[in-house]
Amino acid sequence: MTASAYLALSICVLLIGGIVGYFVGRARGRKTVSKPTGPTVADLIQRLVLDSRNGIAVVNPFGGVVLYNSRAAELGVVSNNRLDDRARKAAEGVAETGEAVDIDLTPVESRGRQPEAVRAEIRPLIDGFTVVDAADESEAVRLEATRRDFVANVSHELKTPVGAMALLAEAVLDAADDVEQVRRFGSKILREATRLGTLVTELIALSRLTGAEKLPELNSVDVDAVVQEALGRATLTLESSGVEIATDEPSGLLVDGDRTLLVTALSNLLENAVAYSSPGSPVSISRRMHDGYVEIAVTDRGIGIADEHQQRVFERFYRVDKARSRVTGGTGLGLAIVKHVAANHGGEVKLWSKPGTGSTFTLRIPARRVNGDKVLARIPAPGAEIKTGGAL
Known part of the structure; x- marks a missing residue:
């Protein structure tokens, strides 16, 4: 075979190979396209x-x-x-x-x-x-343990004043002819009855607050009015304790919330501060705006709270000093109520304390909003000056 014949044969083979390769490639391409691309x-x-x-x-x-x-x-x-x-x-x-x-x-x-x-x-x-x-299931176990502890604590706390009242009533009957003894035992019965009534009231309040969502219906609340009403509730406690409360100037601050609940929370903070302060020592209330929250701080110069107790003081029935709580008539529910009131308002309560120096409890509630904008304070009367907070 001549050289030209070999050349022609080679060209034919290449052309045939190219044509076959083209169609094979197209066929493979069609198969690739038709193959499912989603997860199996x-x-x-x-x-x-x-x-x-x-x-x-x-x-x-x-x-x-x-x-x-x-x-x-x-x-x-x-x-x-x-x-x-x-x-x-x-x-x-x-x-x-x-x-x-x-x-x-x-x-x-x-x-x-x-x-x-x-x-x-x-x-x-x-x-x-x-x-x-x-x-x-750790959370469910913790909740069940909390429920058992709560039931046990409630039983104990209710049993104490009820048992005391029963014993005092027997003492009154035994001393029916002794007027002085009747008066003495009668005053103790009254004190225990008052304690029992306070305990029941706080249990009802706590049961309503625990597990509740953020309050659905919020009203404009004047912070200064909350402070004044809480001070009014604490008048009797202050008179008997000898503790004086100092307040900063009216702030004009507003929050969205439930005025009754806020007054209850602040009253509990005041009573707690007074209960753990020595006669004559000062307690102060201050108000300010900080990062979109209205902060109401109650500061005392009392015995303070050690670090190991600070995370637990907001638990129900937890008392740092049980002996002092018995003397002051505390139920151990006040700070738990404060915590839940703050949470239901979308806020929180913070604590700073140092043993021997004192404590500061700060109630933080979101400032009032209108159409998404913050309203820091009420509109002052003509010529009046509005304060936007005081130092904590």
Whole structure:
């Protein structure tokens, strides 16, 4: 075959190869385009497991973990790719019986921020595989403990004045012919009855506030009027204690809220400050605007509160000095009510205290708004000067 013939044959082969390659490429392109581009069912299931709020672990018939999410590791269900021994033994039983079981997987040892209570359901899948579905029930356990403590505390607190009144009534009957004794025991009965009435009133107020949402209907409330009414309520306490209260100048500040609840909260702060102050020591009230919140601060120069007690003083029935509370007639509910009043107004109550120096409780409530704009203070009368707060 001549050289020209070889050249012609080569050109034909190249042309044929190019044509075949073109059509093969088009065919492959069509196949690629027609191939589904979305996630598969397996992808979705895996994503569902990985993003679950519960701890999920899939276990094979030999007790090995074939799939688990990060939440399972956080709850301690899976550690170092190994299933918790309690869950593994339960999974073996589920694989044999085919019946789901509930088990307690609460961490045996406390390690940092581990949950306090973990409950899991172990269910059978197919071919001996099982799934462990664990949930953190720490909050429910804490709420139940709080409820039990509350019931126990209420029972104790109610039993004390009721029992005292019964004993005093017997003493009155025994001393019916002694006028002085009758008067003495009668005054004690009156004091215990007053304490009981205060306790019941505060329990009712607290039950209404606890768990309530932010107040749906808010009215414009004059902060200065709240301060004046709270001072009026504390008049008798002040007269008997010898403590004087100093206030800053009227501020003209306004908040959206419930005036009665705000007066109750401030009254509780005042009574608390007076109860823990020595006769003759000062207590002060100040008002100011700060970061969109109206702050009402009550400062005393009393015994102060140690750091370990500061986080707990807002708990129901918690008392730093139980002996002093008995003398002053405190119920241990006042600061809990303040906390819930502040929360229901979208605010908070803050505490600064130092033993031997005194304490400052600050009630922070969002300033009044009209059409989304903050209204810092009421409109003053012509020629009058409005203060926007005082130093805390």
